[in-house]
Amino acid sequence: AIRMTQSPSSLSASTGDRVTITCRASQGISSYLAWYQQKPGKAPKLLIYAASTLQSGVPSRFSGSGSGTDFTLTISCLQSEDFATYYCQQYYSYPPYSFGQGTKLEIK
Amino acid sequence: QLQLQESGPGLVKPSETLSLTCTVSGGSISSSSYYWGWIRQPPGKGLEWIGSIYYSGSTYYNPSLKSRVTISVDTSKNQFSLKLSSVTAADTAVYYCARDDYGGFDIWGQGTMVTVSS
Numbered sequence: 001a002i003r004m005t006q007s008p009s010s011l012s013a014s015t016g017d018r019v020t021i022t023c024r025a026s027q028g029i030s031s032y033l034a035w036y037q038q039k040p041g042k043a044p045k046l047l048i049y050a051a052s053t054l055q056s057g058v059p060s061r062f063s064g065s066g067s068g069t070d071f072t073l074t075i076s077c078l079q080s081e082d083f084a085t086y087y088c089q090q091y092y093s094y095p096p097y098s099f100g101q102g103t104k105l106e107i108k
Numbered sequence: 109q110l111q112l113q114e115s116g117p118g119l120v121k122p123s124e125t126l127s128l129t130c131t132v133s134g135g136s137i138s139s140s141s142y143y144w145g146w147i148r149q150p151p152g153k154g155l156e157w158i159g160s161i162y163y164s165g166s167t168y169y170n171p172s173l174k175s176r177v178t179i180s181v182d183t184s185k186n187q188f189s190l191k192l193s194s195v196t197a198a199d200t201a202v203y204y205c206a207r208d209d210y211g212g213f214d215i216w217g218q219g220t221m222v223t224v225s226s
């Protein structure tokens with residue numbers, strides 16, 4: 001199974017900041033990567049698929065990049081509603097689909 | 109607007125079988141474009157994919173759970189279901205159903221908490 005590792009595990013930032021979350025795959029996954037946002041008590045929400053394609057309705061301050069084994073999620077100007085936990089997920093080699101362990105983005 | 113809703117018992121005894129159903133509304137489960145999946149999340153932990161099913165009944169499962177998992181579909185009711193046998197406390201989690209767009213889960217149910225306890 002492909003292992004997905006996110007860094008950092010937690011991150012403190014302020015409204016207006018630019019933040020980057022990294023996801024590394026244990027082997028190459030081309031661009032078969034998705035990013036999700038999850039708020040407490042809620043289901044995850046798909047933000048980005050195919051590593052860099054924004055899901056419909058997702059604000060343009062979110063962006064994704066990378067291919068192969070290294071990927072990033074960038075939020076260009078943090079808004080209050082962006083404080084949440086973020087997960088990456090590979091769908092290149094399955095079963096199983098595999099998720100990263102999550103990155104909790106907190107208010108500084 | 110497509111919506112998914114999980115239903116089933118919130119409490120299951122150890123060694124018994126967990127059974128959940130996901131009802132799809134606002135669209136057909138028989139769409140040729142999508143699989144339908146189950147994902148779970150233990151309290152305070154990350155996401156784990158359980159398995160997915162196509163409307164034809166074709167399935168694929170997480171190898172770590174495969175021996176205990178059965179996912180089925182009922183197109184007449186626009187539902188798909190999860191059965192997880194021989195449960196232990198480690199199976200306590202929020203269980204989500206979601207539309208599987210060939211890898212990306214783009215629409216999710218709200219989730220249902222299942223506790224394994226005697």
